[in-house]
Structure formats: C-alpha cells, structure tokens
Amino acid sequence: MNTMKRVSIFILSLMTLSGKLLAQAVEVDAVPMADKLRADGKIWVVVAVVAIVFTGIAVNMLRIDFKLKKIEKELNIK
Amino acid sequence: MRKLWWKILCIVVFFYVIIVGFMGPVPRLPIINESIRNTYFHVAIWMAMIFLLFVAMIFSIKYLKKGEIRNDDIASELTKSGIFLGFLGCMTGSFWANFTWGDPWPNDPKLNGAAVGMLIYLAYLLLRSSFEDEQRRARISSVYNIFAFSVFIPIIYILPRLTDSLHPGSGGNSTFGSLDVDNQIRAVLYPAVIAYILIGLWLAELRIRIKMIKRIQEERFIDGGSKLG
Numbered sequence: 317m318n319t320m321k322r323v324s325i326f327i328l329s330l331m332t333l334s335g336k337l338l339a340q341a342v343e344v345d346a347v348p349m350a351d352k353l354r355a356d357g358k359i360w361v362v363v364a365v366v367a368i369v370f371t372g373i374a375v376n377m378l379r380i381d382f383k384l385k386k387i388e389k390e391l392n393i394k
Numbered sequence: 395m396r397k398l399w400w401k402i403l404c405i406v407v408f409f410y411v412i413i414v415g416f417m418g419p420v421p422r423l424p425i426i427n428e429s430i431r432n433t434y435f436h437v438a439i440w441m442a443m444i445f446l447l448f449v450a451m452i453f454s455i456k457y458l459k460k461g462e463i464r465n466d467d468i469a470s471e472l473t474k475s476g477i478f479l480g481f482l483g484c485m486t487g488s489f490w491a492n493f494t495w496g497d498p499w500p501n502d503p504k505l506n507g508a509a510v511g512m513l514i515y516l517a518y519l520l521l522r523s524s525f526e527d528e529q530r531r532a533r534i535s536s537v538y539n540i541f542a543f544s545v546f547i548p549i550i551y552i553l554p555r556l557t558d559s560l561h562p563g564s565g566g567n568s569t570f571g572s573l574d575v576d577n578q579i580r581a582v583l584y585p586a587v588i589a590y591i592l593i594g595l596w597l598a599e600l601r602i603r604i605k606m607i608k609r610i611q612e613e614r615f616i617d618g619g620s621k622l623g
Binding site: 348359362367370385 | 396398401405408409412413416417422423424427428596597600603604607610611614
C-alpha cells in the first residue's frame with residue numbers, strides 16, 4: 317500500500333510537472349486548482365477524512381440493522 | 395426489504411464517490427475551481443431527494459386506493475428521508491454559495507423555492523403529529539403528501555427557469571448538459587445519486603421496521619389483555 321501510494325504520488329507529480337512544461341508551447345488555462353495539494357500527496361488526507369467519517373456512519377447503520385434483525389427474529393416477524 | 399446486498403452496494407458506491415470524487419479529473423473552470431466536486435454531493439443529494447419524495451407520493455396514492463396502513467408507513471418514512479436529504483442539500487448548497495457566489499443565501503428563486511418546499515414538507519410532519527387515530531392521520535397526510543409534491547416540483551424546477559437565477563440550468567444560465575457537467579463529472583455524479591437514494595431508502599427501512607415492531611408488540615399486548623379479560 318505504501319509503495320503504491322508512493323508510485324501514484326510520483327506519477328501525479330510527473331503529470332503536473334509535464335503540464336507545466338507544455339505550458340510554454342500552448343497557452344494553457346491559468347485557472348487555479350488544487351494541484352499543489354495533489355503534488356504533495358495531501359489530497360489523500362482529504363479522502364481519508366471523508367472516508368473515515370462515512371465508515372463510522374455505515375458501521376453504525378449496519379449495527380442498528382442487525383439489532384433490529386435480532387428483535388424481529390424473537391418476535392417472529394416475517 | 396431486509397436484504398443486505400443493496401446496503402453493501404450503497405456503502406461500496408459511496409466509497410467510490412468519495413475516492414474518485416476527490417482524486418478524479420474535473421474540468422478547470424474559473425470562480426468554481428475545485429469546488430465543482432461539490433456536484434457529487436450537493437446536486438446528487440437534491441436529485442436523490444426528488445426521487446425519494448416521488449416514490450413517497452406513489453405510496454401515498456397506493457394507501458388512498460387500498461387503505462393498507464403499511465403503505466402509509468412507507469410513504470411517511472420515505473418523506474422523512476427526503477426531508478433529511480433536503481436539509482443536507484440546503485446546507486451544502488448554502489456553504490458552496492458562500493464561496494462561489496459570495497453570499498450564503500443570495501436572493502435566488504431556486505433557493506427560495508427550495509426553502510418554501512422544505513417548509514411545506516415540515517408542515518407535513520406537523521400534520522402527522524396532530525392526529526391520534528392512525529387511519530385518519532394516514533388518510534389526511536397522504537392527501538397532503540400528494541399536493542406537497544405536486545407543488546414542490548414546479549417551485550424548484552419550473553419557476554426558476556422562468557426568471558433570472560444564479561443556478562445553472564435556470565433563467566439565462568446554461569443547463570446541466572453543456573458547460574457544467576461533462577462526461578468526467580457524469581461518471582461520478584450518477585453513482586452518487588444512486589448512493590444517496592440507497593442510503594435514504596436504508597434510513598427509511600430501518601424506521602419502518604421499528605414501526606412494525608412497535609405495532610406488533612402493541613397488538614400482542616392488546617391480544618394478551620383481551621385473553622385475560
């Protein structure tokens with residue numbers, strides 16, 4: 317996982333760098349985006365935070381689901 | 395209803411939206427910059443909400459035709475899920491507007507229409523809580539639900555297109571097909587809509603099951619009492 321992260325960060329920085337190199341030839345859009353975040357690899361922090369929050373919500377919903385299933389079995393509901 | 399597969403699917407699609415939503419390519423547009431990724435959240439939430447409220451209206455109609463209380467259970471819980479998603483949509487939209495339009499609530503017809511729609515549905519909840527008898531509550535709130543949805547759609551879709559609006563797709567702006575949503579965005583937007591629909595259904599399903607358990611416990615309690623008496 318660590319090597320995969322490093323490889324993807326390396327590839328991402330290559331891509332962003334190559335974009336800057338090409339800028340001399342073509343008038344590329346100067347729209348500011350989060351390229352620095354991506355080149356640093358910090359974008360993964362954003363992804364991880366949202367994924368962790370959602371995992372918490374999903375796990376809790378599954379727990380409620382299983383508790384209800386238990387009660388339904390006891391009461392013999394279809 | 396109690397199958398696990400669509401809940402796991404919901405979780406998987408959510409993870410797809412989260413990861414590809416932040417890492418995937420998006421068009422580079424001025425003013426909106428990276429926050430165009432909010433399309434996967436704000437816009438998807440509203441689309442999912444419309445779907446849930448539509449299905450709730452269908453179940454309301456079904457209840458009025460046959461009178462089975464289960465249809466009203468489903469309709470009311472789906473509406474509650476829809477209202478929840480609507481509030482999330484309003485909050486995410488307001489936050490997004492603060493950064494791109496400079497104002498958390500500009501006087502935009504679509505925003506005002508959405509707020510009015512939310513109030514109409516909150517009145518639905520109020521209406522339900524004001525009745526004791528189950529059948530009367532179900533009947534009146536089903537009729538109200540049908541009217542609420544029939545008014546909601548014109549308010550948020552038709553009226554904004556007739557006037558000037560900041561929202562894409564209304565009053566002078568390009569619609570949701572040309573500049574704002576290209577194929578890169580569609581690849582994440584459509585799964586995101588599905589994910590929000592599924593989670594709205596899941597929340598509704600949990601509450602419906604709780605309602606059914608309570609109802610069966612009450613019936614058995616009454617039955618047990620009548621056997622003794």
